[in-house]
Amino acid sequence: MTLEDWYRQDRLPHIYCAGCGNGTILNCxxxxxxxxxxxxxxxTFVSGIGCSxxxxxxxxxxxxxxxxxxxxxxxxxxxxxxxxxxxxxxxxDGDLSAIxxxxxxxxxxxxxxxxxxxxxxxxxxxxxxxGSPCTPYGAITTTTPYGMHEMPFDLxxxxxxxxxxxxxxxxxxxxxxxxxxxxxGIETPxxxxxxxxxxxxxxxxxxxxxxxxxxxxxxFRTNAVLKGKAERDRAAGIPLAPxxxxxxxxxxxxxxxxxxxx
Amino acid sequence: xxxxTEFLNGNTACAEGAIAAGCRFxxxxxxTPSTEVAERMAARLPKxxxxxxxxxDELASMAAIIGGAWAGARTMTATSGPGFSLMMENIGxxxxxxxxxxxVNVQRGGPSTGQPTMAAQGDMIQARFGSHGDxxxxxxxxxxxxxxxxxxxxxxxxxxxxxxxxxxxxxxxIGHMREKVILRGDVEIIPRRELGSDELPCKPDANGxxxxxxxxxxxxxxxxxxxxxxxxxxATDSAALHExxxxxxxxxxxxxxxxxxxxxxxxxxxxxxxxxxxxxTRAVQQLLADYPGVYxxxxxxxxxxxxxxxxxxxxxxxxxxxxxxxxxxxAREVRMHTNVPVVTAPKLGGALHSVDELKHAADVAxxxxxxxxxxxx
Numbered sequence: 001m002t003l004e005d006w007y008r009q010d011r012l013p014h015i016y017c018a019g020c021g022n023g024t025i026l027n028c029x030x031x032x033x034x035x036x037x038x039x040x041x042x043x044t045f046v047s048g049i050g051c052s053x054x055x056x057x058x059x060x061x062x063x064x065x066x067x068x069x070x071x072x073x074x075x076x077x078x079x080x081x082x083x084x085x086x087x088x089x090x091x092x093d094g095d096l097s098a099i100x101x102x103x104x105x106x107x108x109x110x111x112x113x114x115x116x117x118x119x120x121x122x123x124x125x126x127x128x129x130x131g132s133p134c135t136p137y138g139a140i141t142t143t144t145p146y147g148m149h150e151m152p153f154d155l156x157x158x159x160x161x162x163x164x165x166x167x168x169x170x171x172x173x174x175x176x177x178x179x180x181x182x183x184x185g186i187e188t189p190x191x192x193x194x195x196x197x198x199x200x201x202x203x204x205x206x207x208x209x210x211x212x213x214x215x216x217x218x219x220f221r222t223n224a225v226l227k228g229k230a231e232r233d234r235a236a237g238i239p240l241a242p243x244x245x246x247x248x249x250x251x252x253x254x255x256x257x258x259x260x261x262x
Numbered sequence: 263x264x265x266x267t268e269f270l271n272g273n274t275a276c277a278e279g280a281i282a283a284g285c286r287f288x289x290x291x292x293x294t295p296s297t298e299v300a301e302r303m304a305a306r307l308p309k310x311x312x313x314x315x316x317x318x319d320e321l322a323s324m325a326a327i328i329g330g331a332w333a334g335a336r337t338m339t340a341t342s343g344p345g346f347s348l349m350m351e352n353i354g355x356x357x358x359x360x361x362x363x364x365x366v367n368v369q370r371g372g373p374s375t376g377q378p379t380m381a382a383q384g385d386m387i388q389a390r391f392g393s394h395g396d397x398x399x400x401x402x403x404x405x406x407x408x409x410x411x412x413x414x415x416x417x418x419x420x421x422x423x424x425x426x427x428x429x430x431x432x433x434x435x436i437g438h439m440r441e442k443v444i445l446r447g448d449v450e451i452i453p454r455r456e457l458g459s460d461e462l463p464c465k466p467d468a469n470g471x472x473x474x475x476x477x478x479x480x481x482x483x484x485x486x487x488x489x490x491x492x493x494x495x496x497a498t499d500s501a502a503l504h505e506x507x508x509x510x511x512x513x514x515x516x517x518x519x520x521x522x523x524x525x526x527x528x529x530x531x532x533x534x535x536x537x538x539x540x541x542x543t544r545a546v547q548q549l550l551a552d553y554p555g556v557y558x559x560x561x562x563x564x565x566x567x568x569x570x571x572x573x574x575x576x577x578x579x580x581x582x583x584x585x586x587x588x589x590x591x592x593a594r595e596v597r598m599h600t601n602v603p604v605v606t607a608p609k610l611g612g613a614l615h616s617v618d619e620l621k622h623a624a625d626v627a628x629x630x631x632x633x634x635x636x637x638x639x
Contacts, residue, residue, distance in 0.1 A: 008484065011495060041480050046329070057484050057496065062477040064332060065486035065496075066325065067355050073289075073322035077329025077337070080313045081287050082478055085333070106318040 001040060006030040008060045015054055019213035021172035021198030022119050026055045028175055029088065029117055032182035043086045046075040048100060051126045051200075052092035052119035069100030072107040075114050079259040083113070086186055093120040093134035097153050101133070108162035111190040112258040117182065118155060118193070121200035129203025136243070140207040155195045160251045165190030167251035171197040171220035174247065181249065190257040197224075197245070263447030272410040272437040273340075275445075276366055276430065277302030279414030280338050282449040285364070286312035287335040289326035291319055291345060294378040295434040296368035299340035320345035324352035327363045332485060334476045336418050340366035343385055344375060346392070353427055354393030355487045357511065360464075360472065362421035362454055364414070366430040368437040369587075371612055380612025381434035383540055383587040389429050390566045396508050398515040401429040401566035402524070403539035407441035413563060415449055420522065422454035424515055425471050431565065433587065435541040435614065457481055465492040470514030516567050523569030525562055532558030533580040534624045537596055539565050542585040545615040549624075552617055557624060565592060570599035581605055581627035583637075585615045590636065603630040607637050615639070 007030065016023050033043065043061045047053035049068035056063040066074045071089050079087045096104050096118050107114065123141055124130040131141040134155065135148045159167045166188040170178040178196060185192030199205060199216035210216045225233075227248030230240060240246070270278070277299050280288070288303040300316070307314040312335075317323040320341055327337035341349060346367045356363055371377030372384045385392075389401045400420050402413045414430055421428040457463055457473030463483045466472050475483035488496040489504045497503050528550060535558035536546045543561050550559055558576055562569070573582075573596070583605045584593035590606035597604045607623040609615050619639040626637045 008482075010493075011484075040482070041478055044333075044477055057486065060482055062332075062475075062482060063484045064329065065484065065488070066328075067351055067487060070321060070325040070352065073317060073325035074329040076315065076317075076322070077287065077289060077326035077331075078333045078477065079329075080315060080326075081330040081333035081335045081337075085478065102318055103322055106322070 001034060003031055003034045006034055006040070006060055008058055011058050014058055016051065017202045019199065019201040020051070021121065021200070022051055022055060024172045024175060025117065025119050025178070025196050025198060026058060028179040029182055030059065032179045032186065033088070036183055036186060038086050038186070042084060043088070044078050044082070045088050045090065046071050046078060047090040048095040050092040050095045050124065051121070052090050053095060055090040069095055069098070070103060071095065072100060072103040072114070072116070076107065076112055079112060079114060083259050083262055087114050088186070089114055089116045091116060091118050093118060093122065093155070094124045094132040097133045097155055097158070105158065105162045108159050108164040108191050108193065110258045111163050111165055111255055113189055113191070113260045115182065115185045115192045116194065118195045119198045120155065120195055121198045121204060123200050123204045125200045125203055129207070141204070156193065156250050159193035163255060164193045164251065165253050165255055165257065166192035168249045169195040169197070169245070169247050171224055171247065172199060173217050173220040174224070184249070188252065189260050190255060265447050266445040268443055268445060269440055270407060270443050271298060271440045272404065272407045272432060273298035273368060274302050275407045275410040275443045276340070276414045276432070277306060278445050279411035280364070280418070281306050281310060282446060283336060283415040283418040284451045285336045285338050285418065286310065287327065287330035287337040288312070288339065289315050289317050289323045289330070289337070290339045291317055291323050291341065293342045293345045295370055295437050296340045296342045296366060298437070299366055299368070320348035321351060324349040324365070328352060328356050328359070328361045331361050331363050332477050334478065338364040338366065340368065342368050342370045343372045346385055346388065350392045354395060354397065356427040357393065357397035357399065358487045359485050360425040360511065361427070362425050362474070363427050364417045364421055364430065365427055366414070366432060369431065369433040371610070377612055379434065381541055381587060382610070382612065383431070383433055383591070386431060386565065386588060386591040389431055396512060398512045399427055399429060399566060400424065400515060400564065401431050402563055403431045403565050404436055404563070405540050405543035405561070406436070407439065407443045409563065410436060411443055411445060419452050422452065423471070425454065425474060426515060431540065433541050434612070462492040463494045464490055466510055466514065470510050470517070519567035520569050520571040522564060523572055524564040525560060525569055525572055527572065527575050528559035528561070529555060530558060530575050531578050532556065532576070533578050534558065534627050535560055535576045535579045535582050536620070537562070537582050537584045537592070539563070539592065542587065542615050545617060545620055546585065549617050549620045568595050568599070573600050581630045583607055583623050583627045585609065585620060585623065597634050603627070603633055603635065605630050605635045605637055607639060609639055
């Protein structure tokens with residue numbers, strides 16, 4: 001198998017807009033899968049609804065493109081019937097944390113042996129740019145024309161509190177770190193949650209003073225604070241500045257797992 | 263395996279039927295009056311190499327059994343009205359993706375939370391039309407504890423043959439009453455037809471049903487609830503492709519509505535014919551025992567697709583009387599398929615029809631002239 005073999009070639013090119021971060025995340029995922037030498041016929045991709053969830057259809061192994069928010073319970077059924085499979089879930093911030101929020105909490109609580117990759121573009125991209133539970137405070141979207149007036153989720157904090165064995169956050173800028181995190185996530189028994197900040201230049205950047213894709217990538221680069229630095233700052237009494245977010249491996253533990261490989 | 267004779271409630275017999283039919287994955291959420299199905303599955307599945315999981319809600323339960331089906335198992339969930347409503351989203355997904363699975367609905371009084379511990383048949387139209395878009399399904403209705411076992415077995419075979427969700431539309435009375443039941447040890451499992459290596463995953467065979475591309479069997483299938491072509495790939499902007507797909511999926515079931523009919527036809531030469539399914543069947547059977555040879559009876563074990571051609575077997579019919587524990591949901595369907603006057607005999611609240619009430623309905627029916635009459639019991 002080569003990296004190319006993991007792509008469903010007759011489905012390409014993908015539907016993502018020019019400059020979208022989702023293709024980068026799909027590529028990092030398939031790179032990690034290929035580097036690990038996973039068996040194609042023992043690997044299943046499951047996704048919900050939204051831009052992120054189209055990713056499953058571009059993989060060459062068995063894939064299940066499901067209903068909005070429900071990727072995790074579908075994946076739970078696949079994994080419990082075929083625990084020998086590596087089951088990887090593609091989801092987005094709206095899919096996972098709004099309509100699928102309860103499933104997210106319970107999949108983490110069960111610590112079921114899935115790898116969940118959340119493409120967090122802070123917005124509903126496929127429906128044209130509405131606010132999501134991860135839209136930053138004050139950001140402009142089509143449904144928050146005067147600025148988002150609700151606080152966003154910290155998805156990694158939710159995953160940690162709910163019980164996931166592995167939690168990491170990276171961005172579409174950090175391709176090497178992200179690929180490594182996905183590898184580790186797949187190898188770690190239990191629920192592995194990897195949040196990836198992804199740029200949506202079409203619907204988010206254009207309304208929030210980042211018309212150029214490079215501006216969004218640059219925002220990720222400058223606002224991402226490595227976990228070690230964040231911890232040192234916190235010990236020194238320096239709070240995380242507004243707009244900044246922590247990246248790195250946030251949780252790795254070995255709590256009891258549901259649906260682990262036999 | 264030898265047969266075992268036991269004295270069980272209907273819900274427990276249903277779970278035993280599922281185990282006998284090879285069901286090895288159950289995902290569910292507790293709800294009265296169906297919970298004994300889940301409880302029995304939780305106890306039994308680990309002993310036969312299967313898996314039980316209690317999900318966070320019925321949306322998730324339905325999702326999980328669809329995922330489990332694609333991973334190769336025969337899968338089932340059980341619920342009642344409020345949970346059935348939540349399952350509608352993914353029932354539509356199962357219809358569009360042609361996923362075989364079994365959903366047990368032990369009906370209770372509705373709408374909403376209604377009467378959790380009382381029997382009803384108010385979800386019959388929802389079973390047929392509850393999810394959005396056009397599709398067809400199969401729904402069975404047991405009227406005894408033995409049928410809770412037998413029809414559960416049958417539901418799995420129909421689900422695999424037609425690649426569709428199949429509903430066991432029970433009710434609280436049948437689910438909770440106890441009767442002698444023979445747990446058959448000789449249940450033959452007819453496996454779903456696996457996708458051939460040279461077949462496209464969504465290209466139908468002569469019967470309109472594609473082969474099933476079980477995950478892990480080398481097919482590399484892509485399954486989506488979007489309108490899709492014969493490769494299974496999203497293709498959402500062709501009117502012709504969408505119409506062909508939906509009509510083919512409906513036709514694969516409706517074209518066999520009379521072939522798969524599972525009915526009793528009693529006294530076909532009678533003039534007043536009772537049509538029933540589920541618990542009211544028991545009352546009709548008592549009426550026929552009390553008044554031998556007077557009335558006809560068309561008892562349905564498969565309600566959807568409705569076996570319309572069988573109505574013609576009642577050649578002398580002057581009225582069809584339909585006692586239901588709802589406000590005439592299947593009576594409307596009967597009306598669609600006959601010019602004989604239809605008398606709907608609804609009863610709500612959980613009590614069964616009495617023989618006297620059925621006799622009264624028959625007396626009204628004997629002089630009925632309108633095409634559709636409601637008799638007040």
